[in-house]
Amino acid sequence: MRKVTQRNDYLLASIYRLGKNSKNGYVVFDAKANYSVLDCNNSFCEMTNYSTEQLKGIDYFSLLSQEAQIADVEMIKEKICNGTMIHMELYHDSYNRPPFWAEIQVLPFQNEKSETEYVLLLVKDVTYYRTEEFIMHLEKAMYEAIEKDNSFEKKMHIICSALDDFFMQNVSSMVLTKEDTNQLLAFNAHTKVGKIQIFNENNKFYSTVMQANDFIIVEDLTVVDIPKAHKEFAALMGKRSGWFVPIRNQQQHCIGLFAILYNAHPNKGDFFVGLFQKIAALVALAHTYSKTQKQILDLAYTDLTTGLPNRHSFLNTLEKVENQGQEGFIYILKPSEFNQIVELYGREAGDELLRQVARRFVENKNEKNEYIARFTSSSLIISRMVSHEDMMNYGVHIKDLIQKPFIIGDKQIYITLKTGIAPFNKDIKIADAIRFADSALSFASKKPGTHTETFTKEQNEQLEQQMTVLNHLSYALKNREITVNLQPKVDLRTGEIQSIEALARWISPTLGFVSPDVFIPVAENAGKVREIDLQILEIVLQWLSQRKRAGKDLVKVAVNISPDHFYHPGFINTIVELLRKYEINPTYIILEVTENIGLVDFQTALMIIRELNNYGFKTSVDDFGMGFSSLSYLQKLPFEELKIDRSFINGIEEAGTLAIVRSIIQLALNLGMTSVAEGIESEEQVEILRTLGCKVGQGYYYYKPMTIEQLDGILDG
Numbered sequence: 059m060r061k062v063t064q065r066n067d068y069l070l071a072s073i074y075r076l077g078k079n080s081k082n083g084y085v086v087f088d089a090k091a092n093y094s095v096l097d098c099n100n101s102f103c104e105m106t107n108y109s110t111e112q113l114k115g116i117d118y119f120s121l122l123s124q125e126a127q128i129a130d131v132e133m134i135k136e137k138i139c140n141g142t143m144i145h146m147e148l149y150h151d152s153y154n155r156p157p158f159w160a161e162i163q164v165l166p167f168q169n170e171k172s173e174t175e176y177v178l179l180l181v182k183d184v185t186y187y188r189t190e191e192f193i194m195h196l197e198k199a200m201y202e203a204i205e206k207d208n209s210f211e212k213k214m215h216i217i218c219s220a221l222d223d224f225f226m227q228n229v230s231s232m233v234l235t236k237e238d239t240n241q242l243l244a245f246n247a248h249t250k251v252g253k254i255q256i257f258n259e260n261n262k263f264y265s266t267v268m269q270a271n272d273f274i275i276v277e278d279l280t281v282v283d284i285p286k287a288h289k290e291f292a293a294l295m296g297k298r299s300g301w302f303v304p305i306r307n308q309q310q311h312c313i314g315l316f317a318i319l320y321n322a323h324p325n326k327g328d329f330f331v332g333l334f335q336k337i338a339a340l341v342a343l344a345h346t347y348s349k350t351q352k353q354i355l356d357l358a359y360t361d362l363t364t365g366l367p368n369r370h371s372f373l374n375t376l377e378k379v380e381n382q383g384q385e386g387f388i389y390i391l392k393p394s395e396f397n398q399i400v401e402l403y404g405r406e407a408g409d410e411l412l413r414q415v416a417r418r419f420v421e422n423k424n425e426k427n428e429y430i431a432r433f434t435s436s437s438l439i440i441s442r443m444v445s446h447e448d449m450m451n452y453g454v455h456i457k458d459l460i461q462k463p464f465i466i467g468d469k470q471i472y473i474t475l476k477t478g479i480a481p482f483n484k485d486i487k488i489a490d491a492i493r494f495a496d497s498a499l500s501f502a503s504k505k506p507g508t509h510t511e512t513f514t515k516e517q518n519e520q521l522e523q524q525m526t527v528l529n530h531l532s533y534a535l536k537n538r539e540i541t542v543n544l545q546p547k548v549d550l551r552t553g554e555i556q557s558i559e560a561l562a563r564w565i566s567p568t569l570g571f572v573s574p575d576v577f578i579p580v581a582e583n584a585g586k587v588r589e590i591d592l593q594i595l596e597i598v599l600q601w602l603s604q605r606k607r608a609g610k611d612l613v614k615v616a617v618n619i620s621p622d623h624f625y626h627p628g629f630i631n632t633i634v635e636l637l638r639k640y641e642i643n644p645t646y647i648i649l650e651v652t653e654n655i656g657l658v659d660f661q662t663a664l665m666i667i668r669e670l671n672n673y674g675f676k677t678s679v680d681d682f683g684m685g686f687s688s689l690s691y692l693q694k695l696p697f698e699e700l701k702i703d704r705s706f707i708n709g710i711e712e713a714g715t716l717a718i719v720r721s722i723i724q725l726a727l728n729l730g731m732t733s734v735a736e737g738i739e740s741e742e743q744v745e746i747l748r749t750l751g752c753k754v755g756q757g758y759y760y761y762k763p764m765t766i767e768q769l770d771g772i773l774d775g
Contacts, residue, residue: 214245704737
């Protein structure tokens with residue numbers, strides 16, 4: 059052991075204090091004594107299952123012994139030598155437990171000679187987040203494999219490969235599935251090993267596993283009754299133990315089992331149970347799909363309800379086109395009114411509508427190599443081998459074909475069509491083009507009238523982003539990751555703070571900063587935006603309550619309320635109870651809603667706003683001018699504030715925009731409302747707004763959104 063000087067004692071004491079102030083696990087080691095551990099806290103011991111006595115004196119990097127990350131460990135050592143801080147994720151060993159994914163922060167401390175003496179290493183167990191990300195990617199890979207009609211063997215190879223990679227090659231995975239003939243098929247990730255499928259009747263041990271309610275651990279595979287080929291595979295992979303898990307479908311019928319071969323004894327914990335339950339669901343999905351796929355291939359190529367070619371027929375036809383190297387476009391069309399027609403006149407009416415739409419396209423084909431089929435219950439799919447210029451003109455062709463009404467029963471029905479388009483060529487396969495066209499249709503469906511949308515890479519990235527955000531949003535709400543930034547509204551004449559707007563912010567431990575423009579729409583679609591509204595309101599009330607108890611001045615705060623929340627039956631009672639809980643007068647809360655709130659249900663909106671006013675709440679119309687407001691509704695709804703959308707302020711120097719802003723300010727004045735300009739960024743904009751009679755504004759010119767602590771500093775300064 060190196061001799062420790064008084065200076066070293068002082069440095070170590072400082073490092074220990076830093077570690078103890080951390081909320082994470084920490085370990086301190088000596089960089090000049092073979093990285094020997096000097097100290098660690100209980101949190102680190104709990105993560106690694108080591109005691110402090112076991113850890114002291116050992117080389118810390120012996121706990122990062124995974125072969126696949128040797129290069130990472132060498133890089134860390136080099137950075138430590140250079141005194142460079144490091145932040146990364148690694149697979150971390152434990153004692154008598156499986157390794158875990160750890161987020162580590164390495165803080166080297168150097169002496170006066172710029173030599174690294176000691177290292178403080180902060181450790182956080184991020185296995186949960188890694189696992190969620192792993193499952194998300196595996197689900198995506200499986201759904202893509204299903205969409206591409208990959209073989210069942212290919213899908214099982216994806217699962218086994220993903221498992222082996224996730225456990226850093228510490229395991230070798232097999233998936234065994236039952237066949238109708240009571241045989242088992244075995245799959246693994248190692249194609250070079252060759253297939254180790256068995257076709258005999260169920261092995262007795264495997265039958266026991268599949269009848270069990272829990273997993274079975276075998277410490278020595280040589281003494282258990284499993285097929286010889288599987289023992290040879292385990293020996294070839296260097297694995298001596300096994301963890302066997304039954305695979306059940308949604309009906310809880312056992313369809314096979316996992317055989318997870320390893321060396322280290324696994325922890326029999328909820329983590330592994332939950333992980334393999336999710337993966338089992340993917341195996342069950344692929345297994346069910348494989349069985350039904352065979353049945354589908356045996357069906358006729360015609361959709362019986364419409365008489366149109368079905369999707370299978372379409373794919374078979376396009377497969378020939380793809381093999382011939384032809385290029386063209388995929389169109390997916392959906393009548394916007396399909397669901398309403400089905401609700402009003404029945405499913406047969408919807409089928410009849412698609413029949414008539416398809417007939418018009420068939421009778422007016424411009425190309426011999428144009429093929430049309432039924433894609434889903436409510437949509438059609440068309441392939442056309444045409445140039446890009448012809449594709450761009452197809453939108454006009456679609457509008458021409460639906461100008462005349464369709465006859466459903468004895469009624470004339472006018473419809474609008476939404477269309478998604480994507481190309482197929484040597485670089486884009488047919489299956490991908492269909493998926494892309496379907497994505498484009500999703501975007502087209504959000505636009506009014508007959509609309510055609512051509513697929514772009516950005517659309518696909520947006521959909522993936524939304525799915526990722528949705529997967530993390532419930533956890534974020536449960537753990538109150540949604541926080542608040544505050545942005546003052548000021549008096550344009552004096553510059554004094556008149557009120558505050560509360561803005562939702564989300565910094566995810568996994569995703570990082572997530573823009574409200576991304577997670578608020580996702581929350582609205584998922585029915586979770588009310589939870590966000592209430593969490594934001596409660597944070598604001600906690601802040602106001604703290605200021606009140608401290609004898610500080612209170613300021614009015616505006617909180618955004620979504621339409622779903624506004625019309626929720628318990629909306630008013632919930633927020634009133636919250637204010638009573640924190641003993642805050644409702645006059646300090648401004649509730650901001652979108653301008654089209656009255657178009658949803660005017661009478662209910664009027665009743666709600668009047669009741670809010672009776673309690674003392676202020677109400678505000680947010681982003682005015684960007685929606686579908688009705689002036690007749692607006693003048694009847696007793697709002698106190700009208701906020702002018704920032705897009706108008708950005709262009710206020712243009713004559714047309716200036717006229718609109720002038721009209722909005724005059725409208726607010728005539729209706730007895732206070733006009734508030736959003737997004738002010740320059741002195742010129744302030745002067746124009748003052749001249750027009752606008753009294754209140756907010757924007758970067760005055761204040762950027764800030765934390766509660768920063769605003770406290772301004773209010774109390």
